[in-house]
Amino acid sequence: MIIAERKPIDEILGFLSKHQKVLVLGCGGCVTVCLAGGEKEVGILGSELAMARSKEGRPLEVVQKTIERQCDFEYLEGIRHIVKDVDAILSLACGIGIQTCAEAFPDKIVWPGVNTKFLGVNLNVGVWAERCQACGQCVLDKTGGICPVARCSKSIFNGPCGGSQNGKCEVDPDTDCAWALIHDRLARLGEVDSLREIMAIKDWSFSRDGGPRKLVREDLELESGK
Amino acid sequence: MKAASKLQRMCESGNFVVTGEIGPPKSCNGEIVRHHAKMLKGWCESFNLTDNQTAIVRLSSIAAGKILLEEGLEPNIQIVCRDRNRIAAQSDILGASALGMKNVLCLSGDHQKFGNHPTAKNVFDVDSIQLIQILDGMRKGYFANGEQMKDEPPQLFIGCAANPFADPFEFRVTRLEKKADAGADFCQTQCILDMERFERWMELVRARGLHKRIKILGGITPIKSVKAAKYMKKFVAGMMVSDDLIERLEKAEDVKAEGLQIAIEQIERLKKMEGIAGVHIMAIAWEEKVPEICQRAGLAPRPEV
Amino acid sequence: MSADANFQPKIVVFACENSGWLAAEHAASLGLSYPERVELIKLPCSGKIDVIYFMKALEKSDGTMIMACQQENCKFLKGNVRAAQRVRQTQNLLKEIGIEEDRVGIFYLAANMGHKFVEIVQNFYDKMRELGPNPGKVIK
Ligand code: SF4
Ligand code: SF4
Numbered sequence: 209m210i211i212a213e214r215k216p217i218d219e220i221l222g223f224l225s226k227h228q229k230v231l232v233l234g235c236g237g238c239v240t241v242c243l244a245g246g247e248k249e250v251g252i253l254g255s256e257l258a259m260a261r262s263k264e265g266r267p268l269e270v271v272q273k274t275i276e277r278q279c280d281f282e283y284l285e286g287i288r289h290i291v292k293d294v295d296a297i298l299s300l301a302c303g304i305g306i307q308t309c310a311e312a313f314p315d316k317i318v319w320p321g322v323n324t325k326f327l328g329v330n331l332n333v334g335v336w337a338e339r340c341q342a343c344g345q346c347v348l349d350k351t352g353g354i355c356p357v358a359r360c361s362k363s364i365f366n367g368p369c370g371g372s373q374n375g376k377c378e379v380d381p382d383t384d385c386a387w388a389l390i391h392d393r394l395a396r397l398g399e400v401d402s403l404r405e406i407m408a409i410k411d412w413s414f415s416r417d418g419g420p421r422k423l424v425r426e427d428l429e430l431e432s433g434k
Numbered sequence: 435m436k437a438a439s440k441l442q443r444m445c446e447s448g449n450f451v452v453t454g455e456i457g458p459p460k461s462c463n464g465e466i467v468r469h470h471a472k473m474l475k476g477w478c479e480s481f482n483l484t485d486n487q488t489a490i491v492r493l494s495s496i497a498a499g500k501i502l503l504e505e506g507l508e509p510n511i512q513i514v515c516r517d518r519n520r521i522a523a524q525s526d527i528l529g530a531s532a533l534g535m536k537n538v539l540c541l542s543g544d545h546q547k548f549g550n551h552p553t554a555k556n557v558f559d560v561d562s563i564q565l566i567q568i569l570d571g572m573r574k575g576y577f578a579n580g581e582q583m584k585d586e587p588p589q590l591f592i593g594c595a596a597n598p599f600a601d602p603f604e605f606r607v608t609r610l611e612k613k614a615d616a617g618a619d620f621c622q623t624q625c626i627l628d629m630e631r632f633e634r635w636m637e638l639v640r641a642r643g644l645h646k647r648i649k650i651l652g653g654i655t656p657i658k659s660v661k662a663a664k665y666m667k668k669f670v671a672g673m674m675v676s677d678d679l680i681e682r683l684e685k686a687e688d689v690k691a692e693g694l695q696i697a698i699e700q701i702e703r704l705k706k707m708e709g710i711a712g713v714h715i716m717a718i719a720w721e722e723k724v725p726e727i728c729q730r731a732g733l734a735p736r737p738e739v
Numbered sequence: 740m741s742a743d744a745n746f747q748p749k750i751v752v753f754a755c756e757n758s759g760w761l762a763a764e765h766a767a768s769l770g771l772s773y774p775e776r777v778e779l780i781k782l783p784c785s786g787k788i789d790v791i792y793f794m795k796a797l798e799k800s801d802g803t804m805i806m807a808c809q810q811e812n813c814k815f816l817k818g819n820v821r822a823a824q825r826v827r828q829t830q831n832l833l834k835e836i837g838i839e840e841d842r843v844g845i846f847y848l849a850a851n852m853g854h855k856f857v858e859i860v861q862n863f864y865d866k867m868r869e870l871g872p873n874p875g876k877v878i879k
Pocket of ligand 2: 363364370373379384387
């Protein structure tokens with residue numbers, strides 16, 4: 209899922225300083241699961257903002273709403289009547305939701321309320337870790353299901369580098385060396401010899417390096433949509 | 435075809451090879467490089483020029499290499515994958531070659547987190563093994579995309595690093611094998627501060643016959659203080675320092691003299707070790723001791739090849 | 740110290756039905772009284788409290804608290820531990836926006852402690868009087 213973290217309150221208060229009425233808009237998707245921008249976080253942030261502004265003597269009217277998914281124009285359509293009455297929207301969705309929201313309401317200022325961090329997994333209460341960088345051409349088949357692009361600090365394909373020690377990465381003693389994990393898992397599966405083969409240079413054109421990506425599946429396109 | 439580099443000729447001659455290292459300064463003061471070049475001239479076949487080592491911005495390795503050439507020393511250009519994509523790397527290799535540099539050492543590069551620009555974006559378009567492959571292709575006349583060069587290909591003697599002290603231990607040998615497969619001609623190891631582990635690694639290297647495919651130069655670093663040894667043991671990832679070595683330094687009256695003595699003994703030992711083609715002396719911030727080390731270890735004068 | 744000597748704080752007390760709530764009933768049966776601008780809200784366990792309830796309470800009051808079972812005595816084992824964590828989280832939020840963190844608190848007691856209940860409420864009330872009105876109050 210997409211992991212996000214709420215922006216610091218001072219930054220958000222700064223964004224909203226010139227507004228009198230804002231919509232704090234949550235999303236029921238990933239940010240709800242990672243506790244950054246779901247209904248509850250909308251409620252808490254809403255209170256925090258309203259109280260902070262009351263204290264300053266410049267009251268802020270906070271409308272609170274959480275929709276199913278902000279990365280979906282259909283759900284955003286459903287709140288057009290609320291959006292109409294506010295000065296601006298503070299979106300607690302991921303970067304995708306924030307942009308979709310801005311695209312749906314071209315005449316409204318949309319502020320980002322979270323920092324979108326990475327694509328990852330929830331390891332423990334309050335702990336998330338990166339797992340994928342959407343490189344566009346998955347190599348997990350060759351690496352025992354462990355991603356070298358996202359999980360090796362140097363995204364190398366023929367690791368581990370010389371900094372790997374005791375299974376940890378040279379960059380941070382609390383981070384597992386992805387290549388140590390790959391090596392150990394393939395060893396357990398009896399496949400470690402596959403690592404003797406050199407993994408060829410990667411075609412990054414499928415990744416962000418090829419420019420903004422777009423996926424079109426003709427099998428799903430409606431005739432009229434063409 | 436132009437003549438092979440002196441380093442290559444030495445490696446092929448079967449003589450015990452000696453390489454050194456010069457770290458370019460954090461300024462445009464080429465005189466610092468020149469000063470070290472003058473001091474070290476004649477003591478080693480070739481000198482590594484580090485490439486923004488530990489991710490700290492320094493005078494470029496190729497520019498420093500040019501200064502070495504002017505001073506009559508042979509450079510060994512280090513090139514890290516952290517700062518260049520395949521386009522920049524190949525371009526730099528062509529440039530270095532045009533200036534007369536023939537030895538190139540491919541490295542992943544220390545992560546920028548440790549350097550003086552930790553907020554930088556890193557590149558890592560290719561890794562060190564893939565870079566070796568690219569250079570091997572280039573000297574055969576092909577760019578990384580498979581396109582054939584229209585002109586004479588660069589003449590390269592390709593090096594790599596190996597770290598017998600990183601993990602997983604046995605895989606370190608496989609990794610060296612991959613580098614040899616990729617086309618590396620020689621390899622300089624991480625500095626040896628745990629001789630026992632190094633010997634075990636060499637056993638595995640010999641068992642696979644790797645020493646016959648790639649020239650292995652053992653890394654030598656004279657240690658200046660007990661503190662430095664302990665620091666390396668504890669904080670430098672992929673570094674091992676044996677307790678014996680620390681104990682010897684601790685007991686010594688003159689720690690610096692003992693550090694030099696240990697380095698010399700290590701060289702003597704490597705000279706006798708099967709599969710070792712030479713040594714790579716990295717006297718970090720202690721370059722002035724290189725002549726003494728070489729002399730006392732019986733590495734001087736260097737043979738003509 | 741509040742400038743307004745007549746200031747009567749409004750307080751929202753969340754009470755676990757196994758301790759605080761019963762203690763309030765016990766106090767009533769003993770005929771003990773406490774300030775009138777105190778709103779009591781029953782929760783099935785102190786662990787049910789959440790940052791958002793505290794924040795919503797503070798939008799309309801001067802202080803809020805949770806009354807939980809004594810340590811090691813939670814019917815649901817860790818409810819009171821969670822409640823304490825949420826108090827800390829709320830305090831952090833208040834600190835961020837420059838509001839006194841003492842406006843939220845946790846207090847432990849048992850079902851048969853009517854006197855203790857009144858004492859806690861009265862002390863908290865006095866404390867809020869000292870702090871003065873909640874500067875962040877939204878609904879006045
Ligand atoms: S290889 Fe690419 S697609 Fe597969 S997990 Fe890694 S980043 Fe994601
Ligand atoms: S230590 Fe492992 S994870 Fe870290 S950069 Fe090296 S290979 Fe990648």
